[in-house]
Amino acid sequence: MFDKLEDLIHHYEELMNILSEPDVASDTKRFQKLMKEQADLAPIVEAYKEYKQCKQNIDDSLQMLEDESDEEMRELAKEELNDSKKRLEELEQELKILLLPKDPNDDKNVIVEIRAGAGGEEAALFAAEIYRMYVHYAESRNWKVETLEVDETGIGGMKSVDFMVTGQGAYSVLKYESGVHRVQRVPETESQGRIQTSTCSVAVMPEAEDVEIEINEKDIRIDVMRASGNGGQCVNTTDSAVRLTHYPTGIVIYSQTEKSQLQNKDKAFALLRAKLYDLELQKKQDAESEMRRSQIGTGDRAEKIRTYNFPQGRVTDHRINLTLYKLDKIMNGDIQEIIDACIAADQAKKLANMNEDA
Structure with a gap:
């Protein structure tokens, strides 16, 4: 050394x-x-x-x-x-x-994808709250948040939302948020007062540049259409919405958050590049030996990583056995303590693996 x-x-x-x-x-x-x-x-x-x-x-x-x-x-x-x-x-x-090997993506901006899981409308409401949690956290770091794609429900929930976070080292911090987030609480729609468990999945992907992911035009179908939903005067009056279909992977991107077709197209391609780059990272990680794979980080997307228990006011991160009784603050973006604990656990695991290899 x-x-x-x-x-x-x-x-x-x-x-x-x-x-x-x-x-x-x-x-x-x-x-x-x-x-x-x-x-x-x-x-x-x-x-x-x-x-x-x-x-x-x-x-x-x-x-x-x-x-x-x-x-x-x-x-x-x-x-x-x-x-x-x-x-x-x-x-x-x-x-x-x-001196630990640095993740080459750590300095990059990120694209975050949140999807409502089990739990119907309650899961969509929870997904919207998790989205707001990350927006508040990004604002506390003076990072910029830009919505790329969103599918909202009528009562304030989000079936899905994709957004970009621009800021120095965004991926090095937010990569620990990938996985399934679970909420336990009594939904407003529940008349019997029973606690319901709902989930949403979070995928954090590093922004990919053109030079990193080359997209063949023959592999893409681009459709333009009129935007729908809540969007002001331009909705249903101009063909501003863009849908990309990537034939080799079956990935479909729909973007309508901007009034300009060109801006929506740029956003759609940024999201597609990030998803394709993320697929490559997942393949690479799957090919690595278990010993070298980090215990904490961009691991199994189906892994339940955190529970938000509203009746008890607690948040538990299952990967590192950390429980904090400040749910209100966490839902308002105060997640730095959890992230710091994940980083420390990740470093400890890597050091242990390094000592085993030595």
Whole structure:
């Protein structure tokens, strides 16, 4: 590990020298690539520098204990020694985590797909609440949310909704939300006061660029039609809605959220690219050995990952055995604690697998 860290520091210094050259900024693409690489390496370099400083502090404290006879100075040296040893252990763990292989999609924007599952109208209402939960969370991160496709019910529910979240590192955080979300509560339509269990599924897909997913025009059928539903004056007056059919996979995308046919077409293709890219990621993950597969993350889409129990005011994440009694706050977008716990569990699993492989 330390040989690798020394190599990284050397490479980081080379990067800084290159970035200081006056003509580098003239090549925008190269400059952005170098800046991103520098930003990715900076936390590792800083942690390793602090690690080496702690090692030096330990050596200095031990030398002082050997040379010093004054009891007060010896006590100070012992205190410095204990603090440095404790921090050294923390930094070693931090460095192991920082050196874990990074998901190449982590910095990407995401497209989230929510589908109402078992539970009829109540499931559609729950799907709409989960959608709003993510919108509030994205707003708390100053991320942009753009609806791509939505199928609403008459009483405020959503049979399905697809939306894009644009923000630095969106996929690295939201990828832990993929799976089946379950709600337990008394529906407003339930006259007997019985608790009902309903579900919705969430799929989080990294945004795919044209260069990553090449779509053959012969594999696509594009239909244009008049939009329907709640959409203002343009509904049923212009052929603005777009439907894409991808023959090889059978994927059908329908987009009508914009007044412009061109904008709806762009949104539909963005969603199609994300779904095709996601299929490729799923194939790749299925091909990997179980040992290397992350316990937490973009795993089995049919996996029940979380329960929202309204009568008890609790939310339980079943993957990491975490239960929080702040359901109201969570439904209002306060999900960072759950995400942080998932990230920590994921890192712990990867470290354990790395130690097994070593």
